[in-house]
Amino acid sequence: KKLTEERKVIIVGAGIAGIAAAKTLHENGVDDFVILEGSDRIGGRMRQVEFGGVKVEIGANWVQGLGNNPIWELAQRYNFSGKISNYDDVIIRNKTGSDVTEQAEGAWERLGTAQESLKALRKKIRENKLPDVSMRVALKLGGWKPKTPIEKAIEYFDYEFEYADPPEVTSLNNTGRNSEDFTDEEYFLTDQRGFGHIVDRLSSEFLSPNDTRRQLNKVVQTVNWTDAGVTITTVDGSTYRGEYGLMTVSVGVLENEVIDFTPDLPSWKVEEIYQFRMGQYCKIFLKFPRKFWDNSEFILYAGSLWPQYAIWQNLEAPGIFPNGTNILLVTAVASEVQRIELQSDEATQQEVMAVLRNMYGNNIPEPESILVPRWLTNPLFFGAYSNWPIHVTARDFQKLAAPVGRLYFGGEATHPRYNGYVQGGYLSGIDQANAILKCMQKGICQSYRPDVSKGTSVAPAVFAVLLLLLLAAILVVYGYI
Template identity: 40%
Template sequence: MVANVAVLLVMVAISSSLFISKAVAVEATPTVIIVGAGMSGISAAKRLSDAGIKDILILEATDRIGGRIHKTNFAGLSVEMGANWVEGVNGKEVNPIWTMVNKLKLKTYYSDYENLTANTYKQAVPSTPIEMSIDYYKYDYEFAEPPRVTSLLNTEPLPTFSNFGEDLYFVADPRGYESVVHLVAQEFLQVDKSGVITDPRLKLNKAVIEIRHSRSGVIVKTEDGSVYRAGYVMVSASVGVLQTNLINFEPDLPTWKIMAIYQFDMGIYTKIFLKFPYKFWPSGNGTEFFLYAHEKRGYYTIWQQLEREYPGANALLVTVTDDESRRIEQQPDFETKAEVMQVLRDMFGKNIPEVTDILVPKWWSNRFYKGTFSNWPIGVTRYEIYFTGEHTSEHYNGYVHGAYLAGIDSADMLIKCVKGRMCKYDVMPKGT
């Protein structure tokens, strides 16, 4: 069934939410303000620029572009705090992100999960935790939330793998996975000889706190007191952010749009990096990933040794999600370190060395993200607002390629609205 939505003065989308307010008989400079410079915001801005709408202004809350694609230095290594894999490779269609990664010649490594069941360690408890750890690997590890809250519309089948291929490649390059966002940005923004963006249409450290929309245009206010006016505004913020009061909309969004925002889940996926003085875990073919079976679901379950990605670094990666991510973000890192060491001693014996360095990303605590990626929840069967951003992608929510493609789709809607005054759309249910 098609949901027919007439757009009169306002169209709103979430997570890189598309919020379009039509200006009537007013000279607006710029034409479009884009709030957020993550993959969706940058992708949408490029699409607008390619269509001739170059009078844009991008307001980014942080001091960088890339959003939830972000590298950092950890004990001398360049690691990814957020998105880390190109998921969906070697299939019948080519993942656009894989094309960019290859163009940049980023260092990537095939992730081999084939021998995972042989690499399972457990507590001295009944076999039930083993079954739970495998279930956790199959569902929570991919969607950041357990099966009980994840819609089958998001899992059966998973279009990312059925369309783009079953293979996953881990990005471990000093330039960072965020290089793909810079690649898109550099195709329409001015850069200097070193590749640094110098275009005045991109403004960093501009946290938007209010958007006013009316028949005379839109007004965007930022935390530092700046005020910007435009004909249209496209908001690029995560579902988690839109569920907070960071951005105030005046007048309030319609009730049905607010309800749609709160129906979505914002997952939390935490990759904890650990460095040791020497390795004590198995290495070589068939040993990259291993499971820890604990009586508590998701308790330091999924492990990855990073010998291929970072030779000689003696580094491990353990992934936690959902409630465990929230719990760990709220405790000091030294407590997390102690928990991790106890788990490793359960697996490899009491004489292993102490961890020397630990990195615990805290996406949920960050007010500009409030999580890592969306999970399509049970009970939501169709688009209820106009979207842009990874979670709004009909087929690829939760993925980098979903963010990129959703940005293009949202820009196309805005282009039709700006150029052709075609501001009414048929929104299809998910899965049709």
């Protein structure tokens, strides 16, 4: 195909990882890059849309970790409005609508006790390098296995709502890697500029409004990688050649083979791509003519249809949207999401209304509108965020991020400490750009060799130079030169 552009670095994806990577290159004197983004906007999974008179976040919404978190620093720098939440303002209703919050106290206590035991087991596993187990195993060993609708609802609130996957498939060892940075409080962002404004601000620091290095609607189709560089083609027939390539697409995109790699990715890389999985998370927004629900921030439905529609958020709780906004948010996760995404919005509306009538009676109004985002069936994402698989070690993250030839890999899933989170995407972009810079400017290039025990090795070129130096030294010692 005719060559469209030749650049030093080609970045695939303009989510926070791709933009942070490009900014890092720019700050280190490398401006010869292009960012290829498949959609018509930057920001990726940080996305706000207009709904019911306000702008709501259909992707990332919480700044998670108000301690050592660069995203929290940026949110403060840009003066983002939102609400600090500690998830304490909760009411639980059963399938006939009775308030069973008090009845749940014993269950919360038992879950809390099991969580203490879970933490102790995690510590033991880490200290003694024992095999990882699932959260389910750890909870059961701590004396917790939910049986009643109340128990199921509160477990769902603590686990699926966070990890987008059930405790059965979530790693004990990996969750909590970042717990020192994650406080009990998190920030629910309501700023009408959107969470993605962070990406806009970062990009405006080094890209002009019509900068041709940010190319939208460029869906990457093939990636040819070698030790000398990459050649990338897009669906519209353009071809780009670069000395370096950086993929920041989700692990879901890599798993679904929408991008064709030549030569095939090595088996150690394929192993990692399929070891990780995308959690599923669907935020359903409903706009009503009037508010009829509880004032609490969270409303848990402990109904018989569990786990359908268990977690409701009152978006009129203090600090969120003004009274009269009349918007409820219900979150579906894990296996529920596929069913919801594949059915019509009308079918979903009927299901959620059945649950709301159970909680609030038959006299509640129908919603004026419903918003069902579809991340799983979107071929630019194939899911919400990477989960924390059982048995994954720091080395697996190194392998997922390790380059093949001159093709590097970033994005939230590759960050060993904050995978799944916005800060994971951001930090991975910076890390991978630094790895490219090190290779480009110092000749120290990361590579993964299945037979080498450490995750990185010195590039062949550096080996050759060292060998020549050694030879020269020997010749000098023996008086040949």
